[in-house]
Amino acid sequence: MTLDIPRIKALCFDVDGTLSDTDDVYVHKVKRFFPPFLFKDPQHAARRFVMWLEAPGNALLGLTDTIGLDDEIAALIDWMSRHRRPSSKTLWIIPGVDEMLRRLKGRYPMAVVSARDEKGTMRFLEQFDLVKYFDAVISGQSAAHTKPYPDPILLAAQRMGVQPQECLMIGDTTVDMRAGKSAGAQTVGVLCGFGEEPELRRKGADLILNSTPQLADVLLRE
DSSP, X not given: OOOOGGGOOEEEEOSBTTTEEOOHHHXXXXXXXXXXXXXXXXXXXXXXXXXXHHOHHHHHHTTHHHHOOHHHHHHHHHHHXXXXXOOOOOOEEOTTHHHHHHHXXXXXXXXXXXXXXXXXXXXXXXXXXXXXXOSEEEOTTTSSSOTTSSHHHHHHHHHHTSOGGGEXXXXXXXXXXXXXXXXXXEEXXXXXSSOOHHHHHHTTOSEEXXXXXXXXXXXTOO
């Protein structure tokens, strides 16, 4: 699959694993529970474990291919996102994200589309002075339903003044891919967060990138 770049008029970014990185200090602490003789890549396994703790709904969605409960799992993720306690975990920015957003600003309207609560979403954006790049910030409470439903992307498109099918949803999980496709948007899966390439492709990712900052080179290629 490839992107239809001329069709893209606006960008929607997930936060966790897409703009923000896992707390490497926390990963280092739990890494000792993933010994090399059991795990090929203990660092990677520890990162996935930390992110699973932060967003268990992402792991649940992976079960849908085998148990056939897509709608029920989506509803459960929506409920969990709205009722989980705000996280106090240290947030880090993925290296290169600020430069990428600077390059894209003015070329595309951009929105944050996060399942996090509004306070946590804004705390990250303000901590790294990213608010200035975005035309809309959609949190887990902004729309009637959160990802993997299409509602947040539909709302982001409305606020940016574009059609949903003109949006590009960038995220690291199958939740992001499902939400994007349900809204009629194109999708980019990034491997710097929770998701793995095979599952992201199965859920319709039009493009896979190793890290989010690579998006600027793809979209601004002359």
